[in-house]
Amino acid sequence: MENRALLKERENHILIKESDQTQISCEKPTLAGAVSQRACVFCGSRVVLYPIADAVHLVHGPVGCAAYTWDIRGSLSSGPELHRLSFSTDLSEQEVIHGGEKKLTAALNKLITTYRPKAAFVYSTCIIGIIGDDVDAICKKISNVYGIPVIPVDSVGFQGTKKDGYAAACNALFKIIGTEPVTNIPVCSINILGEFNLAGEAWIIKEYYQKIGITIVSTLTGDGRIDEISRAHGASLNIVQCSGSMMQLAKLMKEKYGTPFLRVSYFGIEDVALSLYNVADFFSDYPEIKENAKKLVYEEITSRSKELDLYKKKLAGKKAAIYVGEAFKAFSLIKSLRSLGMKVVLAGSQTGNTEDYETLRELCDPGTIIIDDANPAELSRFIIEKEADLFIGGVKERPMAMKLGIGFCDHNHERQIPLAGFEGNLNFAKEIASSLCSPVWRFTKKQSGGTK
Amino acid sequence: MKDVTKNACHLCAPLGASLVYKGIQNCVSVLHGSQGCATYIRRYLIGHFREPIDIASSSFTEHTAVFGGQENMIQSIINVINTYSPDVIGVATTCLSETIGDDISMILKEFHKRRGESKTPVILYTSTPSYRGTHVTGFFKTLHDVINQTAIQTEPVDRMINIFSGLFSPAEIRSLKEIAASFSLKTILFPDYSDTLDGGNWNQYHPIPPGGTPIQIINNCGNAQASIDFSFCQKDEISAGQSLFGKFGIPSYRTAYPIGIELCDTFYDTLATLSGMEIPKQFMRERERLIDGYVDAHKYLYGKRAVVFGDENLVFSVSIFLAEIGIDVVCAATGGPKDSLIGLKTKEAFARTDILEDCDYEDVEEWVIHNRADILVGSSRGNKIARNAEIPLIRCGFPIHDRVGAARQNFIGYKGTHNLFDQITNALIEQRQNSMSINYGTM
Ligand code: SF4
Ligand code: SF4
Numbered sequence: 001m002e003n004r005a006l007l008k009e010r011e012n013h014i015l016i017k018e019s020d021q022t023q024i025s026c027e028k029p030t031l032a033g034a035v036s037q038r039a040c041v042f043c044g045s046r047v048v049l050y051p052i053a054d055a056v057h058l059v060h061g062p063v064g065c066a067a068y069t070w071d072i073r074g075s076l077s078s079g080p081e082l083h084r085l086s087f088s089t090d091l092s093e094q095e096v097i098h099g100g101e102k103k104l105t106a107a108l109n110k111l112i113t114t115y116r117p118k119a120a121f122v123y124s125t126c127i128i129g130i131i132g133d134d135v136d137a138i139c140k141k142i143s144n145v146y147g148i149p150v151i152p153v154d155s156v157g158f159q160g161t162k163k164d165g166y167a168a169a170c171n172a173l174f175k176i177i178g179t180e181p182v183t184n185i186p187v188c189s190i191n192i193l194g195e196f197n198l199a200g201e202a203w204i205i206k207e208y209y210q211k212i213g214i215t216i217v218s219t220l221t222g223d224g225r226i227d228e229i230s231r232a233h234g235a236s237l238n239i240v241q242c243s244g245s246m247m248q249l250a251k252l253m254k255e256k257y258g259t260p261f262l263r264v265s266y267f268g269i270e271d272v273a274l275s276l277y278n279v280a281d282f283f284s285d286y287p288e289i290k291e292n293a294k295k296l297v298y299e300e301i302t303s304r305s306k307e308l309d310l311y312k313k314k315l316a317g318k319k320a321a322i323y324v325g326e327a328f329k330a331f332s333l334i335k336s337l338r339s340l341g342m343k344v345v346l347a348g349s350q351t352g353n354t355e356d357y358e359t360l361r362e363l364c365d366p367g368t369i370i371i372d373d374a375n376p377a378e379l380s381r382f383i384i385e386k387e388a389d390l391f392i393g394g395v396k397e398r399p400m401a402m403k404l405g406i407g408f409c410d411h412n413h414e415r416q417i418p419l420a421g422f423e424g425n426l427n428f429a430k431e432i433a434s435s436l437c438s439p440v441w442r443f444t445k446k447q448s449g450g451t452k
Numbered sequence: 453m454k455d456v457t458k459n460a461c462h463l464c465a466p467l468g469a470s471l472v473y474k475g476i477q478n479c480v481s482v483l484h485g486s487q488g489c490a491t492y493i494r495r496y497l498i499g500h501f502r503e504p505i506d507i508a509s510s511s512f513t514e515h516t517a518v519f520g521g522q523e524n525m526i527q528s529i530i531n532v533i534n535t536y537s538p539d540v541i542g543v544a545t546t547c548l549s550e551t552i553g554d555d556i557s558m559i560l561k562e563f564h565k566r567r568g569e570s571k572t573p574v575i576l577y578t579s580t581p582s583y584r585g586t587h588v589t590g591f592f593k594t595l596h597d598v599i600n601q602t603a604i605q606t607e608p609v610d611r612m613i614n615i616f617s618g619l620f621s622p623a624e625i626r627s628l629k630e631i632a633a634s635f636s637l638k639t640i641l642f643p644d645y646s647d648t649l650d651g652g653n654w655n656q657y658h659p660i661p662p663g664g665t666p667i668q669i670i671n672n673c674g675n676a677q678a679s680i681d682f683s684f685c686q687k688d689e690i691s692a693g694q695s696l697f698g699k700f701g702i703p704s705y706r707t708a709y710p711i712g713i714e715l716c717d718t719f720y721d722t723l724a725t726l727s728g729m730e731i732p733k734q735f736m737r738e739r740e741r742l743i744d745g746y747v748d749a750h751k752y753l754y755g756k757r758a759v760v761f762g763d764e765n766l767v768f769s770v771s772i773f774l775a776e777i778g779i780d781v782v783c784a785a786t787g788g789p790k791d792s793l794i795g796l797k798t799k800e801a802f803a804r805t806d807i808l809e810d811c812d813y814e815d816v817e818e819w820v821i822h823n824r825a826d827i828l829v830g831s832s833r834g835n836k837i838a839r840n841a842e843i844p845l846i847r848c849g850f851p852i853h854d855r856v857g858a859a860r861q862n863f864i865g866y867k868g869t870h871n872l873f874d875q876i877t878n879a880l881i882e883q884r885q886n887s888m889s890i891n892y893g894t895m
Contacts, residue, residue, distance in 0.1 A: 006535045030487050032511040033528025035535070040488025062547045062582040063457060064464030068492035070833075085814075090457035093583045096551055107456035126486050126548040127583075130517060157486040158512040158548065376506050377535050380657055396495050400504045403654045403661075444653045 006377055007034060013373055015357075018366040024357045026372040029161060035375040037323070037396055038350045040157035042125050043069070044165020047413060048245050049153065049172060051196050052224040053077035054118040056087060056111045060104055060135065061125030063090040065157070073413045074198045077223050082117055091127060101133045108142045108150065118226035119149040121172060129156030149226070151175055162325070163244070163351050170249035173220060173229060177253065180227060182234025188283050189215040191235045191259075193250055194242030195266070197222025198413055201420035205266055208276060208421065212292035214283070220246065233257040237282055239264045239275070244326035244351055265328060266420040267428075268336025273297045300422035311429035314437050316341035321388040323374060323397060324411065327352030327360065333392060333411070334363045340429055345386035348374050376400050390436055405444035407435035458814035459833070461761060462787030464582035465590025466544045467493045470507050471619070472594040473542030473576075475643020477664035480538045482508040482528050484521055484554065485546030500851040500858050501622075501649040504661060508532050512548060521554045526563045533573065536659045540667050543577040544594065550581035574667050576601055587850075588763050588788055591619055592683045592690045595643060599692040602667065605674035605700045612638040613726055614673050614702075616692045618682035618709055619763050619850055622650035623862040631720075631865055634734070635727035640665065640673055642692075650859035674700050678726050680719075684708040685764040685792045708795075709765050710864050711872065712773030713742065719865075738866035745870055746777055749877045754778040756880060761816050761830035762849040764788035764809075768795055770829055770848070773869065775801040779827075779876075783819050785811050813837065827880060844879035848872065 012025035030036040042059075046069050050057060059066035070086030077083065089095075089103045108120060120142070124135055135152045143150040154168045190209065195202045202222035209216055217235040218228035238250045238261040250261035262282060264275035276297060280290040320342050322333050327349040334344050347360055348371035360370050369382050376397075383391065383404055391401035394412030401408045409431050411419060417431060418424045466483050470493055473481035483490045490509035497505045508531070510516075510524040525543070532541055543556060556577045564572065578597040580590045595616055615632060617625060625646040632639040647663025673679075673696065681693030681704050688694050693704030705726075710719035716739070720731050756779045760767050764786040771781045784796055785808040793809055796802045806823075808815055817837045820828075828834045828845040832852045838845035852858035863872040881895050 007531050009531075029513050030509075030511045031527075031531065032524040033482060033508045033531030033535075034511075035490075035506045035508045035532075036487060036511070037491065038487055039491040040486050043488055043491075058456070062464065063460050063462065064467075064489060064492065064547075064582050066457070067460040067463050068496050070459055072495075086459050088457045088460060090460065091583050093581070096547070096583050103455070110455040126488075126512075126517075127551055130548065130551045157488045158517050159514050161487075375535075376504060377659055380659075384657060396491070396498055399498055399502055403504055403651075404657065405653060445655050 006381075007031065010034065010378070014369065014371045014378070015361075017361055017364045017368045017370060023354060024370060024372055026357060027163070027351075027353050028373070030373060035377070036350075036373055037375065038162055038373060041160050041162065041165040041168065042123055042155040042157050044162035044245070045123060045153045045155035045169040045172070046165070047073065047196070048166055048169035049121055049221060050083050051075035051077070051221040052119075052121075052226065052229070053083045054080045054225050056082055056115055056117045056120045057123065058087045058089065058107055058111060058120060059123045059125060060089045060100065060133070061091060061127045062096075063088050065123075065125045066090075073196070074416050075196050075222060075413075076200050077197075078203075079225075082115060087111060096127060096131060099131055099133055100128070101138060104133060104135065104138055105142065108138070112142070112146050112148070117148065119151065119176065121151050121153050123153045123155045125155065126157040129159060149176055149179070161351060166245040167248050170246065170252065173249055174252050176226060176229045177232045178230070178257070180230035182231050185217060185231070185234040186215050187236055188213060188286055188289065189217050189235045190237045190239050190279065191217050191232045192219045192222075193238050193240045193261075194246035195219055195222045196242070196413065199416050199418040201266070201418045201424065204418055204421040204423060208296060209279070211296055212276065212280065213286065213289050214279065220249065233259065235259060237262065237279070239279055241265055241328070242326050243328050244356075265332040266424070267329065267332035269301060269339060269422065269425050270335050271332045272421055272425070273301075304422060304426050308426055308429055311433050312341050314433050315429065318342045318389040318436055319345045319387060320390045320392060321346035321379070321383055321386065323348045323371070323379060323391070323393045325350045325394070327356035329411065331359060331363060336425060336428065340432070344368060345388050346371065346379075346382050348372060380404060390432060405441065407432070407438070407441070409435060457812050459812050460787060461785065461812045461816070461833070462586035462588065463496065464489075464493075464547075464587060465580035465585045465593070466546050466582070467496065468587040468590030468592070469542070469544035469578055469580045469594040470497065470505075471591055471645065472598060472643045473544075474505065474648050475617075475645040475664055476540050476542065476598070476670070477666040478538050478660050479540035479542055479664060480506060480508060480532050480536050480660060481542040481544060482510060482525075482532060483544055483546055484510045484525055484556065485512055485548040487511045489546045496851065499853045502856070502859070503649050503651060505649070506536075506660075510549075517548065517552060520552065521549050522559045522562060525554075525556070525559050526566070529563060529575065538573050538660060540574045540576060542594075542598075543575060544580045544590075545578070547581045547583055550579065574602075586787055586789070588619060588765070589686065589690060592686045592692075595683070596690045596692045596695055598670065599642070599673055600695050602670050603674040603696060603699070604671050607675060608677065609638065609672070609675045610677070611636065611727065612640070612676045614676045614679040614693070614696070615639055615641040616679055616681040616683065617641055617643060618765050620709075620864065621861045622646040622859045624864045624868065627862050627865055627868060631735070632723060634732045635723045635729050637723065637727050640669055640676065642670055642673070674702070676702055678702060679704045680707050680722060681705065682707055682709060682765065685768055685788065685795060708772070709769035711769040711869050712776045713739065713869075714776060715769055715772055716866050716869060735866060738870070742866045742870045742873070745873055749873070750778055752877050752880055755780060756826045757782045757824060758827045758829055759783040759785070759816065759820060759825045761785040761828070761834060764792035766849045768793060771796055771802065771805070773872070774829070777873065781805050782823060782825060783808065783816070785816050785819070787811060826883070827876065829876070844883055846872070846875050846879055
């Protein structure tokens with residue numbers, strides 16, 4: 001297909017399953033002027049660390065970076081809620097010229113004495129990368145004064161992409177892990193990595209594990225607590241969901257503490273069940289875990305199958321477009337949409353790597369468009385061309401889809417309805433149906449046949 | 453200066469710039485800096501307007517930050533031209549590009565040189581580092597810069613005025629245009645994002661949503677007889693009206709957002725003066741109805757304690773309106789700069805009001821915890837404060853992220869004021885009704 005991207009430099013970031021044999025181009029800096037849906041390094045760090053609820057998160061720089069990320073994520077906490085506050089050093093022009101170190105010190109003193117947090121994270125944003133404040137030194141000093149971890153997060157916006165922000169967050173977490181002694185941790189114990197407790201999803205997952213006889217040492221980072229994280233190295237196994245963001249931490253822990261890891265996903269019946277079984281298999285010395293898992297899966301599925309069937313009938317044959325931050329989610333979504341009888345016509349991500357896109361290619365039906373770091377113009381064009389009925393993405397994509405007269409399901413970090421686990425799978429079907437089956441589409445005009 | 457800003461009550465300057473550029477027909481904005489700023493600003497605006505909003509970024513990398521942003525800027529302009537074929541590109545700087553000292557006018561010169569004869573859109577630019585201003589000052593600064601860069605004087609046009617808008621909703625912009633038209637005035641209203649940010653469902657794909665003031669019409673601002681300029685609480689140097697006065701001698705009427713009888717009177721009187729017409733009957737009827745409404749409901753309102761927060765211009769006008777109906781404005785707060793509410797400070801009616809400038813939502817929350825308030829008026833960010841204090845929040849201004857219809861809210865003019873008045877009154881009545889032990893069916 002000629003000219004499928006509007007910009008020449010974007011051509012290789014898009015491929016069509018079957019007709020294109022070449023490898024997709026990915027993991028590149030965003031093309032200037034392309035209106036990428038990506039944010040920045042800081043965004044990557046912030047989303048990973050944000051759910052830690054008993055730490056203060058101080059954004060060092062001018063006000064915007066903190067203001068835009070104030071409480072925009074549905075990560076729930078069962079206790080403290082410090083993470084829902086937005087703290088900024090809000091640098092003024094004078095401080096940009098003369099350095100922000102004084103302000104940073106004052107801000108940390110103020111925050112720590114006011115809120116008595118268990119730790120503080122200091123995020124460096126773009127301006128800090130230019131003016132060169134010695135954030136590390138200040139953090140060390142403050143940490144000594146108050147006796148809590150004060151951890152610099154190297155998240156300067158222009159120094160890479162969201163992915164580098166994940167890495168910075170993993171490094172920050174790695175500094176906390178191992179700082180508390182580990183006694184009394186049972187053998188059948190895990191850390192849950194890459195689960196952010198959106199709409200309480202971590203609680204659903206934790207319950208499954210507890211039911212089958214596995215102890216959770218820490219969740220990174222959903223409903224996260226510093227002291228749990230400090231003991232994370234005591235777990236026997238790391239299970240990694242959002243691999244794009246947390247794989248690095250799993251690897252670091254394996255290196256230093258020898259903790260093995262498993263990749264999992266909690267979206268869609270198939271993947272949830274598989275994840276539970278794989279974890280159970282890991283603890284094969286304790287066969288009752290596998291037995292429990294089987295029982296749990298059976299009960300969870302059968303208790304909902306009738307209701308799920310109702311939705312399946314409504315959704316069969318509909319076409320979906322998926323654009324997500326992390327590629328892992330697209331894998332699960334494709335499978336779970338398929339299990340609902342739906343078809344995926346476009347699948348893309350902001351930050352997938354070559355391996356991710358190969359997996360996507362294997363999973364997708366022929367003709368599916370696979371896209372890396374897309375922009376609204378491309379997405380709109382393919383929605384129309386592929387005659388999608390539904391778009392699954394985040395707030396930024398919502399109005400675009402709706403203007404084009406197609407349904408929408410929010411699967412991003414702002415969602416308030418849990419979509420993980422077995423109950424999440426049912427919610428997911430409900431969510432899609434509540435958009436696709438609405439009578440309002442009668443009044444809109446769905447477009448087809450390309451944009452030109 | 454405070455040590456740390458908690459839950460900021462202002463956003464950053466390029467957001468204001470992007471909003472102004474949305475008011476130009478067939479225009480795309482490019483923020484000169486890192487990708488994150490543009491994406492966050494898009495997301496924030498989309499949450500409020502619920503419309504597609506594309507904002508490009510010159511997407512700085514490490515290399516750009518060290519060697520300067522020229523090549524990225526040029527590439528982003530070219531890519532925007534190739535993707536959107538816009539008539540206008542609006543460039544705004546961010547903290548980053550300002551700090552490394554990029555000179556946009558030089559970069560644009562270089563761009564035009566390289567571009568040669570190829571068809572090129574009009575390129576406007578503004579400097580909006582956030583360490584120097586808020587989204588509100590960024591809005592007015594951009595408005596000022598656009599007018600400064602585009603307005604030309606050729607032949608003055610009879611009965612034509614400029615309306616330099618404020619941070620109004622699309623519905624309010626529509627209503628301003630209608631009001632001006634009723635005075636048989638030709639109006640250039642800028643920025644007009646009443647369609648671009650509140651459009652219909654599409655029958656066909658639009659790379660750039662339809663609507664906005666065409667650039668040729670903005671050029672014509674230099675030929676108006678007068679400007680009505682809503683940058684009331686802003687400094688003179690970012691007032692577009694002031695700039696046209698300085699350049700072409702066009703008189704400028706700095707006007708407060710027309711909310712409440714007193715401020716609306718000023719606005720309608722100005723239109724009457726400029727048009728040489730009497731205020732049309734329909735508005736006088738609206739005014740009479742509004743006064744009648746005030747009277748009907750005054751007992752529900754007298755002595756109630758309100759906290760108002762947000763954009764300084766809105767806080768100013770809403771406070772004056774509330775005082776007018778017997779509500780005590782006990783606290784008026786803005787994230788705007790020091791002295792942006794000086795207009796309230798000098799008024800007798802606010803002698804006992806706590807006026808907070810350059811404040812954040814934590815300051816407002818603290819205030820509410822330590823003092824008593826009956827009602828909050830401001831953005832949806834006050835939601836947490838209202839919920840904890842168990843008092844109603846009347847959502848107005850920007851952002852409104854937790855309700856639909858932000859774009860359709862109209863609180864200006866006599867009619868719009870009546871709308872706001874009813875919402876406030878009913879919220880107070882509901883509060884009282886719910887707190888009573890007896891279920892009264894009449895209130
Ligand atoms: S404050 Fe400055 S650096 Fe931060 S988002 Fe706004 S423009 Fe970008
Ligand atoms: S200033 Fe940098 S760190 Fe902050 S939002 Fe913009 S790109 Fe991200």
